[in-house]
Amino acid sequence: MTIRIYHNPACGTSRNTLALIRNSGEEPEIIEYLQHPPTRDTLIGLIGSAGLAVREAIRQKGTPYAELGLDNPQLSDDLLFDAMLAHPVLINRPFVVTPKGVRLCRPSELVLDILPNPQQGPFTKEDGEVVIDAEGRRAATS
Template sequence: MSIIIYHNPDCGTSRNTLAMIRNSGDEPVIIEYLSQVPTRATLIRMIADAGLSVREAMRVKGTPCIELGLDNPQLSDALLLDAMLMHPVLINRPFVVTSMGTRLCRPSELVLDILPRPQQTAFSKEDGERVVDEEGRRVAAAR
């Protein structure tokens, strides 16, 4: 099974996630979901497989979520899904699908839990935060 990332190249979290996938030696299938909107069935499956509610999978920051009234807790999942498909910027990112599971990779290092192969080299995020050491082991997050 290929690794699939639902990617937004303008998002640092998405870029870091993609870089960690590549650091494992894999080249994923990249779906730029803003222009290649997933089907309703695919979106429902990803959200369920990631163990999220539809609302948890919806992005609020930098989206028309509030303007569209989607912050109303009374709205049904079906209506939220309709909005996400009509305005894909409402789909939180990045979702990654591998043979080991599906995750909404926020923070980006959550992708490490579902990559079939280990990290090949040290890795730091774009902001300089060290995530993987020289031996390919995950570095504990500073608290």
């Protein structure tokens, strides 16, 4: 099985996650989910396999979340899925699928837990945060 990332190239977290995958020596299948949204079954599978509740997989910032009234706790999961499929920007990102599992990689270094191969060298996020040091070890988080 190949590694798959549901990616938004405009998102720094998504770009960092993709770079960490590549730093492990893998070239993933990249699905730009805003242009190619997942099917309902795929979205349900991603969220379930990541061990998340539907609400944990909804992006609020920079989306029509509030305008659509999605903060109403009475809304069913089916209605939340309907909204995410109608407005893919509501799908939080990036989801990554590997042979070792599925994660919503926020923060991006969560991908390290499911990559089949270790990092091939040091890695620093776009914001300057060191994730993998020069010795190939995961840097301590503050």
